[in-house]
Amino acid sequence: MNTIDDELWSAIGDPTRRRMLDLLLAEGAGTATSLSARLPVTRQAIAKHLGVLDRVGLVHSAAAGRERRYQVDEAQLARAVAQLASVGSAWDARLQRIKRIAEAIQRANDERQSN
């Protein structure tokens, strides 16, 4: 049931990293400096996050002259999205089941009332 890779999840769990991924996806690529210009944290913080994202394989980097460009690894992000979806649907299923049970109890009570 629990096929969750906590590393991947915690990588996308951080709000700053989620926004970084958003930006990288929207703009195709970016550097620590370019990302920090659009986020309310310093370049160094961004650099650390890029390190984390790189280690779990969500982004790749390539040196380009004096700058280092990062871009999203689409396959890996797709895997992460799939995990999100799987957790969501697991909870959804449980919630549905609870709802059905609650309704069954309600129905039983209603019938008891009408006797």
Place this chain on the structure above:
Amino acid sequence: MNTIDDELWSAIGDPTRRRMLDLLLAEGAGTATSLSARLPVTRQAIAKHLGVLDRVGLVHSAAAGRERRYQVDEAQLARAVAQLASVGSAWDARLQRIKRIAEAIQRANDERQSN
């Protein structure tokens, strides 16, 4: 675009808290002690997590004798699941678009080749 409640997200972002929610859903309710028996952390750690989950409204608690029983707030968890799904589908959409663009470029290249 970003209607994400970071509080809610980070509440379910922690792996231990996710497992706690799983257990609470599966068993209906639980105490800090009962949960800690099934998780690899101490009761006190669980208690702190329950505090977090309580503050963001994902669980409710009620004192029952000497123990305090917690149970999931289904409506709030449903909201959280919806947010998960929304982030997932946003990224999915972007990935799809990137894929289409990539395919378009591929097609253009193929046509250029055949001339």
Place this chain on the structure above:
DNA sequence: GCAATCATGCAACCATAGGTTGCACATTGC
């Protein structure tokens, strides 16, 4: 070629969060 510039990398430091141990307090069961 060289100086100024710009992006990066590295180090020290701070605050918060997840985790632990230890202990005091309330409730329950015999």
Place this chain on the structure above:
DNA sequence: GCAATGTGCAACCTATGGTTGCATGATTGC
């Protein structure tokens, strides 16, 4: 009444997200 059990509180440790400061390396303009 007393031992056992569940809880709550406090101190402490470590990792992590964040900061500032500085050194280094590639670019550009003259």
